[in-house]
Amino acid sequence: MEAVVDQVLEAQIIGRPVPQEQSEALVKAALFLRECNLPWWPMLTQALHGLGRDTDEVASEEATKAEALKDTDLEGLSRFFAGFQKGDGAS
Numbered sequence: 028m029e030a031v032v033d034q035v036l037e038a039q040i041i042g043r044p045v046p047q048e049q050s051e052a053l054v055k056a057a058l059f060l061r062e063c064n065l066p067w068w069p070m071l072t073q074a075l076h077g078l079g080r081d082t083d084e085v086a087s088e089e090a091t092k093a094e095a096l097k098d099t100d101l102e103g104l105s106r107f108f109a110g111f112q113k114g115d116g117a118s
Contacts, residue, residue, distance in 0.1 A: 028056050032070045039077040050078055 031052050038045045053074055060067055 028052075029068070029070075031056075032068065032074050035074045036070060036077070039074070045078060053078065 031049050035045050035049050035053060037043075038049075053071065057067065057071060057075060060071075
């Protein structure tokens, strides 16, 4: 388990995405330790907090994109791009 924690922390440090399998393994290990009333490794806690930040950042980015689309005039864009369509017979 320590190897997975090390890999996750390394990925977080260099900004690489953490594979889903590793994230799930850390969460399962944390739940197991909690159910057995065993102490957590400090590095496991740090890795889990990092996973939470990654999730918050993704959710924030998605909310920002959705907010930007609210202000977009999609009908106007459709009319604009319709003028560039090929095959309308005018050349």
